[in-house]
Amino acid sequence: MINWKIRKDGFDYNKIAELGNRFLIGNGYMGVRGTLEEFEKEQLVAVNLAGIYDQVGDSWREPLNAPNGFFGYLEIDGKPYRLPEEEPKSHSVELDYRHGIFKRETVFKTGRGEVTLVCERFVSMEQIHVGAMRFTIRANFHADINLITGIDSDVWDINGPHYKKVSMDEESMLNITATSEEKEYQVSVVADEKTDFPCEKKLYQERMKSLRIVSFITDIDREYCVEKFFAVYTSKDTKDCYKAAKEAVSRALNQGYEAMLSEQKESWEKLWEDAEVLIDGDDRSMEALNYSEYHLMSIAPRHAESMSIAARGLSGQTYKGAVFWDTEMFMLDFFLMTNPAVAKTLMRYRIDTLDGAKKKAKEYGYQGAFYAWESQEGGFDACSDYNVTDVFTKRPMRTFFRDKQVHISAAVVYGICRYVDFTKDDSILIEGGAETIIECGKFYYDLLQQKVGSEKYEIHDVIGPDEYHERVNNNGYTNRMAKFTFQAAVELIKKAKSEPERFLKNMDQAEMEQLEKAFQDAYEKIYIPMPNEQRIIPQFDGYFDLEDTTVEEVRSRLLSPKEYWGGAYGVASHTQIIKQADVVTWLSLFPQDVTENTLLANWKYYEPRTEHGSSLSACMYAMLACRCNMPEKAFPLFLKSASADLQGGGKEWAGLVYIGGTHPAAAGGAYMVALRGFAGLRFENHQVTVKPNLPAHWKGMKFRVCYENEKYEIEISQEQVSVQKIRSLS
Ligand code: IFM
Numbered sequence: 001m002i003n004w005k006i007r008k009d010g011f012d013y014n015k016i017a018e019l020g021n022r023f024l025i026g027n028g029y030m031g032v033r034g035t036l037e038e039f040e041k042e043q044l045v046a047v048n049l050a051g052i053y054d055q056v057g058d059s060w061r062e063p064l065n066a067p068n069g070f071f072g073y074l075e076i077d078g079k080p081y082r083l084p085e086e087e088p089k090s091h092s093v094e095l096d097y098r099h100g101i102f103k104r105e106t107v108f109k110t111g112r113g114e115v116t117l118v119c120e121r122f123v124s125m126e127q128i129h130v131g132a133m134r135f136t137i138r139a140n141f142h143a144d145i146n147l148i149t150g151i152d153s154d155v156w157d158i159n160g161p162h163y164k165k166v167s168m169d170e171e172s173m174l175n176i177t178a179t180s181e182e183k184e185y186q187v188s189v190v191a192d193e194k195t196d197f198p199c200e201k202k203l204y205q206e207r208m209k210s211l212r213i214v215s216f217i218t219d220i221d222r223e224y225c226v227e228k229f230f231a232v233y234t235s236k237d238t239k240d241c242y243k244a245a246k247e248a249v250s251r252a253l254n255q256g257y258e259a260m261l262s263e264q265k266e267s268w269e270k271l272w273e274d275a276e277v278l279i280d281g282d283d284r285s286m287e288a289l290n291y292s293e294y295h296l297m298s299i300a301p302r303h304a305e306s307m308s309i310a311a312r313g314l315s316g317q318t319y320k321g322a323v324f325w326d327t328e329m330f331m332l333d334f335f336l337m338t339n340p341a342v343a344k345t346l347m348r349y350r351i352d353t354l355d356g357a358k359k360k361a362k363e364y365g366y367q368g369a370f371y372a373w374e375s376q377e378g379g380f381d382a383c384s385d386y387n388v389t390d391v392f393t394k395r396p397m398r399t400f401f402r403d404k405q406v407h408i409s410a411a412v413v414y415g416i417c418r419y420v421d422f423t424k425d426d427s428i429l430i431e432g433g434a435e436t437i438i439e440c441g442k443f444y445y446d447l448l449q450q451k452v453g454s455e456k457y458e459i460h461d462v463i464g465p466d467e468y469h470e471r472v473n474n475n476g477y478t479n480r481m482a483k484f485t486f487q488a489a490v491e492l493i494k495k496a497k498s499e500p501e502r503f504l505k506n507m508d509q510a511e512m513e514q515l516e517k518a519f520q521d522a523y524e525k526i527y528i529p530m531p532n533e534q535r536i537i538p539q540f541d542g543y544f545d546l547e548d549t550t551v552e553e554v555r556s557r558l559l560s561p562k563e564y565w566g567g568a569y570g571v572a573s574h575t576q577i578i579k580q581a582d583v584v585t586w587l588s589l590f591p592q593d594v595t596e597n598t599l600l601a602n603w604k605y606y607e608p609r610t611e612h613g614s615s616l617s618a619c620m621y622a623m624l625a626c627r628c629n630m631p632e633k634a635f636p637l638f639l640k641s642a643s644a645d646l647q648g649g650g651k652e653w654a655g656l657v658y659i660g661g662t663h664p665a666a667a668g669g670a671y672m673v674a675l676r677g678f679a680g681l682r683f684e685n686h687q688v689t690v691k692p693n694l695p696a697h698w699k700g701m702k703f704r705v706c707y708e709n710e711k712y713e714i715e716i717s718q719e720q721v722s723v724q725k726i727r728s729l730s
Helices: 013-022 239-254 257-275 283-299 325-336 340-352 354-363 405-424 427-447 476-496 509-525 551-556 581-587 596-609 616-629 629-641 664-678
Strands: 005-009 030-034 047-054 064-067 073-075 080-082 090-096 103-108 116-122 128-137 145-152 163-166 174-180 186-195 200-206 207-219 224-235 279-280 680-684 687-690 701-706 708-715 722-730
Touching: 005 013, 030 116, 047 224, 064 551, 073 090, 073 116, 073 128, 073 581, 128 145, 128 239, 128 257, 128 279, 145 174, 145 224, 174 207, 174 239, 174 680, 186 239, 224 239, 239 257, 239 616, 257 283, 257 325, 257 629, 257 680, 257 701, 279 283, 283 325, 283 664, 325 340, 325 405, 325 664, 340 354, 340 405, 354 427, 405 427, 427 476, 427 509, 476 509, 476 581, 476 680, 581 596, 581 616, 596 616, 596 664, 616 629, 616 664, 664 680, 664 701, 687 708, 687 722
Parallel strands: none
Antiparallel strands: 005 090, 030 047, 047 064, 073 080, 073 145, 090 103, 103 116, 116 128, 128 224, 145 207, 163 174, 174 186, 186 224, 200 207, 279 701, 680 687, 701 708, 708 722
């Protein structure tokens, strides 16, 4: 049985940031951190908005946090009772991750008795601009209560403040319209509440807050409920965002909290129909996995035609709210298998940012499309040349992620091809996917180098997935992904030649022939590092010449726990210790490239040399371990991925740069391991098959997947395996 609730009893000041991530609620449009209603920016409160960015001065561009419409606290007998200032008698927070509902319950002790405050809240899956909350107040004496409820526009920013102007109207509804610094986006938040008991209400405004005091005196042990609704609209959503927000709140008030709560539960139930994974014999894994899926569903852009997901989801502005290869290589599978429409939205984002990628390629003197390492609106690369701050000198360190992580363009091609393969919906190619593949092919073609007298083409001066070793030659993963891109481009041109009225309509015959020839040649001749006598593939040229040591030894050389391990002087840079799966990522994507023995030899060589300093690492090792028939070795790595946000404890700092937040790539990775690794799910020749390779203590699994417009139910037990087509998607 799954326990769909997570709970934390007691209040711990040091856990505020961690719980903010763990108890996050979201609906794809906005994410609200699991912080308390009375908290402010110091406690990292954020109503993080998807896909809307702003820059202040020269600091990093980042997504906007909207004014917080859930703001509120209690005054009892004239004295404010708020955490962290006031020590509560008891306190707990709870998340119902089946339905995206957050609840806190706090008992305050006053000189006259006890007051219990319960706040339950959610952001609506159905009405994505709306947040709903119910305060319940009970006292065991005649308490003089002021419930202060409002909107707080003094929001948490990493590189803000983003609002240069904040205005409030003298209206009956609480409201704030804030204007952003760079792009002058308007963000309107309107809120109102509903009470069904006698009380006095007074509107007032404090610096950057629009507030109302709801005053009443309690009867002993009677419950007083206040329903509150807020709506957020930005000028990106609609021209008159203030009006839209007011209308949304009016509708919500009419609907009422209970009705909206039922609607919320229904929406989530529908999502779980296709997403829930049952594991017989291991409740802990089942809960961690479904909790991971909860996070993916909370940040999925179901409302948009073209949008992607930030590396830290909607948990704040970390990593500039930017989109990385995480989406295509780690999260896409989950959406392909549970909600292909979202997968299409994610891939359309890449197609719509092709111009940005072409611009970036040109900037570096290349043809084709070089996608942003940290992609924001329009494909703008938010990645700074100085992405890490040195802990000792406090100086920015030159990093080369933006310039040299060229494997990003291949991830985009991989994502588009997987979408088409999986859904057989090739309309995405017509919408620009075909051009995207060709432009990425051109980019890699331009990167090729040939040594005098050599037959092979090499790629030099790159950073592979292991970011600790910068500017290396012939990173195996990168070269293999470039080869994949050439192959995809050749296959696409062949398809276009047979259906010229559908694909690459703007490309003339001669150019097509010439590109096909060039890409075919590149595909055949690109250098792919080969295993040595011990069957180990060097991660890049010269890798085996580096000091061969252990992760523990390298860790012991750190002078500060926040020190960055990579870059020019990093403790790992001159050793074979790597940050995250690199060769292993390649082999888990293309296991057919080498023999079974070679797969195993590389897993055994690289795993102890990997710091797993990125949450993207463990799942790739787990995938390959499953492929090598080692489910028991895969299991702890799977659990590590699935528990990335449930347990916390991941890296929070890269030098002096904060990198905390939720980890959707690890969540997606855990899903891949469970279904493709342990269940051995395969999609080939229009058929879904399973070849289970479960950890010994798993007795069975049950889940649904979408494939080629059909829905399947799969059940694995100790006795048998069944794959049943249950419904057509169209
Ligand atoms: O994309 C990853 C990268 O591989 C490692 N650093 C964090 C990024 C965002 O998750």
